[in-house]
Every structure is written in C-alpha cells, then in structure tokens.
Amino acid sequence: xxxxxxxxxxxxxxxxxxxxxxxxxxxxxxxxxxxxxxxxxxxxxxxxxxxxxxxxxxxxxxxxxxxxxxxxxxxxxxxxxxxxxxxxxxxxxxxxxxxxxxxxxxxxxxxxxxxxxxxxxxxxxxxxxxxxxxxxxxxxxxxxxxxxxxxxxxxxxxxxxxxxxxxxxxxxxxxxxxxxxxxxxxxxxxxxxxxxxxxxxxxxxxxxxxxxxxxxxxxxxxxxxxxxxxxxxxxxxxxxxxxxxxxxxxxxxxxxxxxxxxxxxxxxxxxxxxxxxxxxxxxxxxxxxxxxxxxxxxxxxxxxxxxxxxxxxxxxxxxx
Amino acid sequence: xxxxxxxxxxxxxxxxxxxxxxxxxxxxxxxxxxxxxxxxxxxxxxxxxxxxxxxxxxxxxxxxxxxxxxxxxxxxxxxxxxxxxxxxxxxxxxxxxxxxxxxxxxxxxxxxxxxxxxxxxxxxxxxxxxxxxxxxxxxxxxxxxxxxxxxxxxxxxxxxxxxxxxxxxxxxxxxxxxxxxxxxxxxxxxxxxxxxxxxxxxxxxxxxxxxxxxxxxxxxxxxxxxxxxxxxxxxxxxxxxxxxxxxxxxxxxxxxxxxxxxxxxxxxxxxxxxxxxxxxxxxxxxxxxxxxxxxxxxxxxxxxxxxxxxxxxxxxxxxxxxxxxxxxxxxxxxxxxxxxxxxxxxxxxxxxxxxxxxxxxxxxxxxxxxxxxxxxxxxxxxxxxxxxxxxxxxxxxxxxxxxxxxxxxxxxxxxxxxxxxxxxxxxxxxxxxxxxxxxxxxxxxxxxxxxxxxxxxxxxxxxxxxxxxxxxxxxxxxxxxxxxxxxxxxxxxxxxxxxxxxxxxxxxxxxxxxxxxxxxxxxxxxxxxxxxxxxxxxx
Numbered sequence: 001x002x003x004x005x006x007x008x009x010x011x012x013x014x015x016x017x018x019x020x021x022x023x024x025x026x027x028x029x030x031x032x033x034x035x036x037x038x039x040x041x042x043x044x045x046x047x048x049x050x051x052x053x054x055x056x057x058x059x060x061x062x063x064x065x066x067x068x069x070x071x072x073x074x075x076x077x078x079x080x081x082x083x084x085x086x087x088x089x090x091x092x093x094x095x096x097x098x099x100x101x102x103x104x105x106x107x108x109x110x111x112x113x114x115x116x117x118x119x120x121x122x123x124x125x126x127x128x129x130x131x132x133x134x135x136x137x138x139x140x141x142x143x144x145x146x147x148x149x150x151x152x153x154x155x156x157x158x159x160x161x162x163x164x165x166x167x168x169x170x171x172x173x174x175x176x177x178x179x180x181x182x183x184x185x186x187x188x189x190x191x192x193x194x195x196x197x198x199x200x201x202x203x204x205x206x207x208x209x210x211x212x213x214x215x216x217x218x219x220x221x222x223x224x225x226x227x228x229x230x231x232x233x234x235x236x237x238x239x240x241x242x243x244x245x246x247x248x249x250x251x252x253x254x255x256x257x258x259x260x261x262x263x264x265x266x267x268x269x270x271x272x273x274x275x276x277x278x279x280x281x282x283x284x285x286x287x288x289x290x291x292x293x294x295x296x297x298x299x300x301x302x303x304x305x306x307x308x309x310x311x312x313x314x315x316x317x318x319x320x
Numbered sequence: 321x322x323x324x325x326x327x328x329x330x331x332x333x334x335x336x337x338x339x340x341x342x343x344x345x346x347x348x349x350x351x352x353x354x355x356x357x358x359x360x361x362x363x364x365x366x367x368x369x370x371x372x373x374x375x376x377x378x379x380x381x382x383x384x385x386x387x388x389x390x391x392x393x394x395x396x397x398x399x400x401x402x403x404x405x406x407x408x409x410x411x412x413x414x415x416x417x418x419x420x421x422x423x424x425x426x427x428x429x430x431x432x433x434x435x436x437x438x439x440x441x442x443x444x445x446x447x448x449x450x451x452x453x454x455x456x457x458x459x460x461x462x463x464x465x466x467x468x469x470x471x472x473x474x475x476x477x478x479x480x481x482x483x484x485x486x487x488x489x490x491x492x493x494x495x496x497x498x499x500x501x502x503x504x505x506x507x508x509x510x511x512x513x514x515x516x517x518x519x520x521x522x523x524x525x526x527x528x529x530x531x532x533x534x535x536x537x538x539x540x541x542x543x544x545x546x547x548x549x550x551x552x553x554x555x556x557x558x559x560x561x562x563x564x565x566x567x568x569x570x571x572x573x574x575x576x577x578x579x580x581x582x583x584x585x586x587x588x589x590x591x592x593x594x595x596x597x598x599x600x601x602x603x604x605x606x607x608x609x610x611x612x613x614x615x616x617x618x619x620x621x622x623x624x625x626x627x628x629x630x631x632x633x634x635x636x637x638x639x640x641x642x643x644x645x646x647x648x649x650x651x652x653x654x655x656x657x658x659x660x661x662x663x664x665x666x667x668x669x670x671x672x673x674x675x676x677x678x679x680x681x682x683x684x685x686x687x688x689x690x691x692x693x694x695x696x697x698x699x700x701x702x703x704x705x706x707x708x709x710x711x712x713x714x715x716x717x718x719x720x721x722x723x724x725x726x727x728x729x730x731x732x733x734x735x736x737x738x739x740x741x742x743x744x745x746x747x748x749x750x751x752x753x754x755x756x757x758x759x760x761x762x763x764x765x766x767x768x769x770x771x772x773x774x775x776x777x778x779x780x781x782x783x784x785x786x787x788x789x790x791x792x793x794x795x796x797x798x799x800x801x802x803x804x805x806x807x808x809x810x811x812x813x814x815x816x817x818x819x820x821x822x823x824x825x826x827x828x829x830x831x832x833x834x835x836x837x838x839x840x841x842x843x844x845x846x847x848x849x850x851x852x853x854x855x856x857x858x859x
Binding site for chain 2: 012013014023024027028031035038039042043045046049050053054055056060061062063064065066067068071072075076079080083084086087089090091092093094095096097098099114151152153155157159162163164165166168169170171173186188189190191192193194195196197198199301
C-alpha cells in the first residue's frame with residue numbers, strides 16, 4: 001500500500017487526501033522547524049557550555065552568578081509568544097475540522113460496536129464493516145458522519161484526512177470531511193475497545209460525486225427511509241399535539257426549520273439544534289428549555305430505542 | 321554552604337554508629353520510624369515493582385516486533401500486558417519513585433531536621449502503599465485486567481471482568497499513601513527547618529517536593545472518589561458512567577484526568593528537583609535563577625489543575641472547551657522553558673565534571689527537552705486531532721516519564737547512594753548503564769514519533785505492514801534499555817556489598833545532607849546545623 005509513503009517521505013505523514021490535511025501539515029512543518037531550532041539552542045548551548053566549562057584542575061573556581069533579569073524575561077516571553085502563535089494556528093484548523101460546511105452532500109449515521117461499524121444512509125441503505133463493505137462517500141463533496149456506539153467508546157480516525165472523533169454510547173458526535181480525490185482511505189479505531197481493537201479497521205471508498213449519486217439511488221433497497229419511519233413514530237407518539245410542523249406556535253416549539261438553527265434557552269444560553277441537541281431534547285426535554293416555553297414535555301428516556309430516536313431526528317430534519 | 325554554616329562534621333560522629341547499624345534485625349526495619357530506613361524500604365519495593373513493570377514492557381515490545389511467523393501473545397494477553405505495564409509503572413513506580421523513596425531519604429536531612437514531622441504516619445504510608453500494591457497485584461492472580469491503566473468507562477464497568485475492581489481499589493489505597501506522604505512533607509518543610517534556613521534557602525529539591533505534595537493532597541482525593549464510583553457502578557450497578565444505566569462515560573474521563581493530569585506533574589516535578597541538585601553539584605556553581613525555578617514549580621503545580629481537558633479534544637467535549645484547555649496547556653510550557661534555560665545557565669562559567677549522576681542529569685536535559693517540545697505539538701488542538709491516541713503520544717509521554725523522571729531517579733540514586741549506604745558505586749558501572757539506557761531509549765522511542773505521524777494507533781495488538789520496520793527497531797532498542805538497567809542493578813548491588821567507603825561529601829556538594837556523615841547517624845545530625853547562606857553557595 002502506498003498511502004503512507006507516496007507523500008514526501010521526509011515528513012512521514014500520510015498522503016493529504018483533504019484540503020485540511022494540507023493545512024495541518026503546514027502547522028506540523030512549522031512545529032518541526034521551531035522545535036528543531038529550540039532544541040539546537042537548548043541542547044547545542046548546553047553542549048557548548050559543557051565543553052567550554054569542563055573542570056580542568058582541582059582548585060578551579062566557578063563564577064558566582066545568581067540571576068539575570070533581562071535574560072530571564074527573554075526566555076519567558078519569547079516561548080510564550082511562539083506558543084500563543086501555535087495555539088492560535090491550531091485553533092483555526094481545529095474549528096475547520098470540527099464545524100462542517102452548510103452544503104453537506106452525504107449525511108451518514110455510523111454506529112460502532114465491538115468490533116465492527118454500521119453505516120446507514122438517509123434513504124435507508126445500510127452496510128456493515130463485518131461484511132467487508134466499505135463506507136462509500138462522494139469525492140469533491142463534503143460528507144458528514146453522525147457517530148454513536150452501541151457498547152463502549154470507539155474512535156473514528158482517518159489518517160489521510162487528519163480527522164478523528166470518538167464514537168460515544170448514549171450520544172451523538174460528528175465528524176466531516178471532503179476527500180479531494182477518489183480512492184480508498186483507511187479508518188482505524190483509536191479508542192481502546194477490547195480484544196479486537198486493532199482489527200476494527202475499515203475503508204472509506206470515495207467515488208466521483210456523479211457516480212456516487214448513481215450508486216446511492218441504484219442500490220436503494222426501496223424500504224422505508226429513516227425519515228419515513230420517523231414520521232410514523234411522530235404520529236404514534238402524538239408529537240404533533242404540541243409541536244406543529246407548519247411554523248405555528250402550539251404548546252411546544254414548532255419543528256419547522258428547526259434543524260441546524262440557533263436556539264435560545266430560558267437560562268439565556270444558546271446552542272445550535274444539531275443531532276445531539278435533538279437527541280437530548282427528545283429523551284430529557286428538561287435539559288434545555290427554549291425561551292418563552294414551559295417545561296411541559298414528558299421524558300422519553302427509556303421509552304424510545306436508539307433507532308427510534310435516530311428516525312425521529314431524520315424526520316425532523318425533513319420539516320423545512 | 322561553607323563550613324561556617326554548620327558545625328557538625330563527620331569527625332564528631334561516634335565511631336561507626338549510623339542509622340543502618342543503630343538497631344539490627346528485620347523487625348527493627350519493619351517497625352522503623354526513621355525516614356531514611358523508610359526511604360530505603362520504598363527503594364526495595366519500587367525497584368521490585370519496576371522489574372515487574374519492565375518485564376511486561378519487554379514482552380509488549382517483543383510481541384510487536386513480529387519476528388516469528390506466529391504472534392507471541394494472543395490479543396487478550398497482549399492487552400493485559402499493556403494494562404499491567406502502564407498501571408505498575410504509573411501508580412507504583414513513577415509516582416512514588418522520587419517523592420516516597422528519594423524524598424523520604426533526602427528531605428528531612430536537607431532541611432536539617434531529625435526526621436519528618438510525623439514519623440509514625442510516614443511508616444503507615446509505607447504499609448498503605450504496600451497493601452495497595454498487593455491488592456492491585458492480586459488482580460494478576462484472580463482476574464487479569466485488560467482495560468489499560470486509564471480504566472475508561474463503559475468498557476471497564478460493563479464489558480470486562482471483575483479484576484478491574486481489585487486494581488482500582490489498589491490504586492485507591494495507594495492514593496492514601498500519596499496523600500499522607502504529601503501532608504508529612506508539607507508540615508516538615510514548614511515546621512522543621514534548621515535555624516537560619518528560611519524558605520528562600522531551602523534546596524530546590526525541597527521546593528519541587530513541596531509543590532508535588534500540594535498536588536498530591538489536592539488531586540488524589542478526586543482519583544479516590546472516581547475510582548470508588550467506578551467500583552460502585554461495577555459492583556452495585558449505580559449508574560454514574562454507563563449510559564445504559566443513565567450515566568455519562570465522558571464524565572469518567574473528566575474525573576480521571578482531573579487527577580491524572582496533575583499526576584503527570586507529581587511525576588515530573590520531583591525529577592526537576594533532583595536535576596537542580598545534580599547540575600549545581602557537578603557544575604560546582606550556584607543555581608541560576610533560584611527564585612524562578614522555585615516559583616515555576618509552584619506555577620506548574622497551580623496550572624496543572626486547569627489543563628485536564630487536553631486529553632479529551634476528540635472525546636465529544638465542546639470545541640470551545642477544547643480551545644480553552646489548549647491555551648492553558650500552552651502556559652505550562654513557559655515555566656518549563658524557564659527551568660531548562662536556568663539549568664543550562666547554571667553550567668555557564670561553572671567547572672563541570674561528568675560522573676555517572678551528572679550523565680543522567682544531562683540525559684534528562686536531552687530527553688526531557690524532546691518530550692517537552694513534542695508536548696507543544698499535542699497541546700495544539702488542530703495538530704492533536706491527528707496525533708491523539710497514536711504512537712506519537714506514546715513516544716511523547718515516555719520521553720517525559722522515562723527520559724525525564726526515570727533518568728532523574730537513576731541520577732538521584734547514584735548521587736545519594738554514598739549517603740544512603742556509606743559506600744560508592746562503581747562510576748564505570750554507572751556510566752556503562754547510562755550509555756545503554758540513553759542510547760536504547762532513543763532507539764526505542766524516537767521511531768515511535770514517526771509511527772505516530774504515520775497514523776499508527778496505540779494499544780494495537782496488530783498493525784499494518786507499513787509499520788513493521790520501525791516497530792522492529794523499537795524492539796531492539798528495548799533490549800538495550802533492559803541491558804542498561806541490568807548493568808545498573810549489578811552496579812548498585814555491587815556498591816552495597818563491596819563499594820569503596822564513601823566520605824561525608826564525595827561530590828563536594830553544599831546542601832546539608834553532605835555536611836553530616838555517610839551514612840548519617842540515627843537522627844541525621846549530632847548537633848542541629850545552623851544555616852547562614854543559600855543552598856548552593858559555591859563562592
């Protein structure tokens with residue numbers, strides 16, 4: 001396999017399969033160079049002193065120097081400045097890694113378990129890593145994965161994308177990426193999860209977006225989509241008696257245009273209505289109360305399965 | 321410290337009476353309240369545990385080299401090796417190594433005290449430590465643990481055997497030993513200093529131990545509660561961390577690192593104290609920037625409580641929290657850089673000699689600098705996402721914990737050995753041991769930075785073929801380290817049995833422990849020393 005070595009071997013980083021990977025590697029190069037310079041100053045300086053000030057006779061006396069305020073200021077202040085630069089630079093990249101763009105071409109639910117991954121697409125297609133199915137995504141377009149786990153914590157790591165996110169049981173996390181070129185990219189599990197931790201390896205298969213569109217529709221199994229199933233649950237649980245789908249105000253907030261929008265809460269805080277927010281609000285409605293509404297919704301913790309919650313959220317996403 | 325500082329010299333010591341022969345018999349050791357004897361008992365205990373932890377390390381490396389056609393270990397055995405290596409080395413070697421062993425021996429003498437403030441409590445700390453170690457080790461017999469030393473939930477509570485309860489309760493018990501030792505050191509430092517020894521005249525080893533003690537007292541209870549909650553969840557089904565019981569698994573990580581990150585400084589600060597002693601003694605020069613080094617220890621201790629989230633950048637913690645933890649973590653780099661520059665400036669215009677303890681101190685400087693600089697990579701959020709839980713992290717913390725703490729511990733052992741046993745170790749033996757450990761360490765762990773950059777995750781039983789060569793180099797390095805420690809062990813045993821008699825002050829150092837006989841009398845000094853100058857007054 002050439003996915004590691006095809007990139008200039010001097011850096012030892014995997015190939016750069018996303019634009020962000022290039023940005024990460026630029027920071028990496030800066031870190032390597034600034035570390036080398038620091039190392040040469042420190043250890044080179046030390047070695048020079050050791051040679052120059054080696055004891056040569058028994059009665060030789062050392063100088064008596066207790067401190068030097070200017071030097072001490074310099075070697076406190078300069079490292080501080082460099083480290084703040086590295087912090088800021090890292091933060092800029094971190095935010096790009098964490099915040100997905102608004103135009104997501106594929107949104108896939110990825111569920112980890114000991115020791116396999118399941119990928120479920122919005123149209124109901126489902127694949128299993130245990131059947132050696134790759135995770136198919138479009139290249140040149142952004143893909144967002146909504147991660148969770150059935151048992152212990154796992155972690156979704158794509159070295160060629162420089163991206164990583166833990167999959168935590170009982171909640172959703174997300175990771176996004178945009179592979180620049182079609183190809184196969186290895187995914188590791190990087191949170192220790194037991195016996196076959198190192199075997200939890202899958203491949204992301206990025207294919208051109210037209211091909212992806214054809215694949216996505218052609219292989220559709222024709223079953224109900226998660227959103228369709230969610231609509232049924234929405235009716236069964238009588239959600240509509242408090243939550244309108246047309247924007248009108250009933251007892252609770254409307255579902256119309258809810259997903260992805262900013263919410264303002266009774267305690268003054270705000271949050272974006274993402275998957276994790278919806279999950280929490282369905283299961284434990286009292287966790288965050290939307291401003292001007294009363295905490296009237298029953299708790300569904302233990303009443304709905306993980307899959308039902310997932311389907312409800314997929315349905316809510318369609319109410320625009 | 322010139323001769324005017326203390327009137328006590330070894331010529332006053334009654335012929336041949338010292339703490340080693342003050343009373344005899346095994347019982348006199350087991351019930352001793354002498355901090356020096358308790359220190360040596362920690363030495364023997366920690367050294368034994370180190371050999372066990374080292375055995376697991378060599379097993380891990382041998383397995384990962386894939387020399388044979390069939391794997392050496394099966395996956396579950398590998399995971400248990402990895403867990404016991406980590407748990408033993410962290411909780412039973414690196415954490416107690418310098419404070420409980422070297423600290424116990426050195427701290428009261430350096431302060432000019434007869435003993436620690438609470439000698440009986442000090443002995444109790446030792447037995448609590450032994451009880452905890454035995455409890456933890458019993459899991460090897462009853463039900464081996466495979467969670468890794470971090471015990472992440474819900475794997476530890478819902479998916480693995482009950483041995484984890486024993487290991488966790490062992491760590492819980494050893495925590496009390498750590499708390500009580502810290503308490504003892506703080507009180508001793510405040511109340512039992514010799515006349516004239518103001519707080520700005522105490523050796524930097526004491527400042528380091530003092531800062532460490534603060535962390536031990538404040539942070540260890542958090543670990544105790546966390547581990548207790550974990551054991552309760554596992555035995556009684558109380559839902560704290562397991563989402564199936566309504567808990568939050570990430571909460572465990574917050575609790576765990578709230579202790580375990582400060583614990584990293586419990587491990588490294590005492591090492592920094594040892595280095596300050598070694599560099600001044602072998603440069604025959606006063607420390608450069610005493611106050612900067614002393615206060616930077618306290619600064620590191622304070623900031624260490626606010627950085628735990630840097631272990632959790634990809635755990636599902638919010639982006640904002642990650643950014644805050646990143647910027648605070650960067651601040652730790654500043655006092656660390658200050659210390660490195662100060663030590664190097666101490667060598668400037670000194671008269672440096674290169675006995676074995678100094679070689680270990682220089683090894684510390686080299687390796688800890690690499691460990692520190694790579695820490696900056698990991699503190700930077702955007703960069704850490706790639707490196708998190710890869711071999712880059714493994715290499716980084718071994719450079720800090722082994723290259724830093726263990727090098728300082730070895731240097732400290734050779735340095736204070738004449739004081740402990742009244743005999744010298746073979747300097748040649750110490751040097752050979754150093755060359756092997758230093759070389760072997762770099763051969764073992766430098767390739768792991770590259771493996772990490774290439775994306776190899778840690779705690780992997782098996783790996784892709786791309787990673788084979790570097791893993792094999794790393795394994796060969798581990799044999800050099802093993803050989804180096806073997807030479808060190810022989811050198812130390814030879815020194816105890818047949819070493820040359822040591823004078824009171826063989827290194828020509830200035831701190832108080834060198835102003836009394838080697839080995840010191842039962843109560844350290846025949847006459848309480850009077851201090852009139854700073855600790856490293858080589859004028």
